[in-house]
Amino acid sequence: MQISIVIPLLNEQESIKELHDWIANVMQSNHFLYEIIFIDDGSTDGSWQIIQELSTKNNAVKGIQFLKNFGKSQALHAGFKAAQGDVVITMDADLQDNPEEIPELYNLIKEDGNHVVSGWKKKRYDSIITKNIPSKLFNWAARRTSGLKLNDFNCGLKAYQSDVIKNIEVSGDMHRYIPVLAKNAGFSKITEKIVQHQARKYGSTKFGAERFVNGFLDLITIWFVSKFGRQPMHLFGALGVLMFIVGLGFSIYLGVDKLYVNPVGRLITERPQFYIALASMIIGTQLFLAGFLGEIMVRSRKNDTRYTISNKINI
Structure with missing residues (x-):
């Protein structure tokens, strides 16, 4: 043909x-x-x-x-x-x-x-x-x-x-x-x-x-x-690690500041950096898990039927 x-x-x-x-x-x-x-x-x-x-x-x-x-x-x-x-x-x-x-x-x-x-x-x-x-x-x-x-x-x-x-x-x-x-x-x-x-x-x-x-x-x-598409961890994992590092950096800063620089100042929970650190670490963890789950799905997926044929001619 x-x-x-x-x-x-x-x-x-x-x-x-x-x-x-x-x-x-x-x-x-x-x-x-x-x-x-x-x-x-x-x-x-x-x-x-x-x-x-x-x-x-x-x-x-x-x-x-x-x-x-x-x-x-x-x-x-x-x-x-x-x-x-x-x-x-x-x-x-x-x-x-x-x-x-x-x-x-x-x-x-x-x-x-x-x-x-x-x-x-x-x-x-x-x-x-x-x-x-x-x-x-x-x-x-x-x-x-x-x-x-x-x-x-x-x-x-x-x-x-x-x-x-x-x-x-x-x-x-x-x-x-x-x-x-x-x-x-x-x-x-x-x-x-x-x-x-x-x-x-x-x-x-x-x-x-x-x-x-x-x-x-x-x-x-x-x-x-x-x-x-073949390695979603390369995107989500990298973003997740980056966000987690940002949050960890703020956490270390807050800890050092509270212990050695200003021990009698405001509570850590009263400082905006605390919530930035918390949100960044949570989002980073979620992105990392998204990449991990994406890798599992890519490796285990099967072809799905995307349409239903009712009739054929000469096929």
Whole structure:
């Protein structure tokens, strides 16, 4: 299998058939051996019925239906697990990603040896206030935090070597950061390609302004996980020891002052340094225990089921 095209979707019944026909024409004109994996993330319209109809006409069409809406990251995880192609390409189902980009994306992976090729929608047809400006701020923060010089982390059109998607875990809302996850897993050949962005033809976006808030929170999470996910004691333990030393220093100062400098002065409990010392030592102990418990959890955790599949087609 040359190419697996993974398409997560939610309530996109108007665009699915048109997108399928467009992809099929591109694949056939380039003589690619391919599969199209639609992941229905709990749609409440007729999306699943359309996927079933397409699968009867085209054996390359495969489908996964979630029992309810679990999110794009979970949909991609299920699609990656089912993908059999040497190159895996993801795109959105709203017709804003152009399937004509697929051959060049494939060549950038297969011929140029890149691990990941991320699309860059340099010219966008989205709202400037609700999407373009927040997206620029988000991408700036993502570049600064991750060290990856990508201009568009949010672009759904990406291409991967199959080894990449089989060796990373996409969970929570981490679909924006798959290139970062790939980098952390050791896949260093990550590049970017300017892709054509198209105005939405049907329906409305499924993402609101809150996705950028969630995106920044996820960015902090992935920064922490990438640096301290395997050894949380390195962060919490170090902070805990530092706080404990600060508290211990104040305690020693108070003790020496009371015993040798000013034995008839105020009681130790009447001095503000006493409460600083007490709070610092308690917080330091708690941080140290948090790191210790984190180490135990990292070493004993098991993979959790993050979604429930109700139906499959050709998988």
